Amino acid sequence: MKKFIKNIHLWLSLPFGVVITIICFSGAMLIFEKEVTESLQRRYYFVERVTDSKITFAEAIAAVEPMLTEDQHITGVVISPDAERTWKVTLSAPKHAAMYVDQYSGEVLGRPERLKFFATMFRLHRWLMDSRPEDKGAIYWGKMIVGVSTIVCAVLLITGIVLWIPRSVAMWKNRSKIALRRGWRRFLYDLHVTGGIYAALLVLAMALTGLTWSFEWYRNGVYRLFGVDTSASSPKPQRATSDASSPYAVWEDLYADVAARYEHHGDVTLAVGSASVKLTGIGNPRAQDRYTFDSATGEIISVVEYADSPRRQKIGGWLYALHVGNWGGLFTRVLWFLAAMLGATLPITGYYLWFKRVFAKRCDNKCEKCLK
Secondary structure (H helix, E strand, O other), X not given: OHHHHHHHHHHHHHHHHHXXXXXXXXXXXHHOHHHHHHHHOHHHHEOOOOOOOOOOHHHHHHHHHHHOOOOOOEEEEEEOOOOOEOEEEEEOOXXXXXXXXXXXXXXXXXXXXXXXXXXXXXXXXXXXXXXOOOOOOOOOHHHHHHHHHHHHXXXXXXXXXHHHOOOOHHHHHHOOOOOOOXXXXXXXXXXXXXXXXXXXXXXXXXXXXXXXXXXXXXXXXXHHHOOOOOOOOOOOOOOOOOOOOOOHHHHHHHHHHHHOOOOOOOOEEEEOOEEEEEOOOOOOOOOEEEEEEOOOOOOEEEEEOHHHOOHHHHHHHHHHHHHHOHHHOHXXXXXXXXXXXXXXXXXHHHHHHHHHHHHOOOXXXXXXXXXX
């Protein structure tokens, strides 16, 4: 039985190993995109000087509106509890676009572009640089290859765990550490076998959650597993408009009212008729309380706390958190980064071991026994 599992592990890894390495490496690069981007483009995200006076939300929106194109409108304002961070005025197009405003000076700092390196890593990670076909019925080959390779990655991890299980205490000790002074061949072998087992569960979590973005049938199956009705479509959030009747004036009192309800909170997002407050702490990083309010008076009409949010939203947030590792703050993100980087090395070390087994006729270090 173990020989059969070993053959599955080998013959699946040979054709898919390169793609798995690309997926793991590019995913690792994206984990700290936010920090790197804000460090390199700090002028957009942080103010130069904190003062006692701020502009109003209406003034911030009025300053941004002349810079918009005909197909754009303002959808809301995101306010960070950190006084040194700028206000983020979100736009309807393109996707995830925003203008940043210094809330103390009133200066519109502009719209940052995604760094080319991370844009490339994202396209590699999701679609292998492929572009969505114009024909909706056509196969999206890049997305398909990534999805199939992710399934193979999960199979390889499971079979690898089975093959790793030692038969004795002595083997357990040997397979639990990486030898650093026994030559490159032994080091690469240990990196593949021992390093692989250390990273296996985390990379498996990344793979199983990542499949929800590749296959609709898989995503629906996961949601149904957690009791979510996939036949019902998710309600679309209400968007702000940029016409003169938009009641931005009531946002000042509304923000003060909402923020005062929390001892600690994350970003507060204001839109016409709705607001949301991001919750802090370990857990779902997308957890938030949602408010609806009267656009004319600013009076809060209803509150949906995170605990009472639709299950679909909760599961979606947790799937994302488990995929990128941000559910436990910096510590888990570092773990996910290291696991993804280690996962990227597994096909490379696997190719090396396979090549040595098949083509090497002699081994000066006599480590062929380790490679059996």
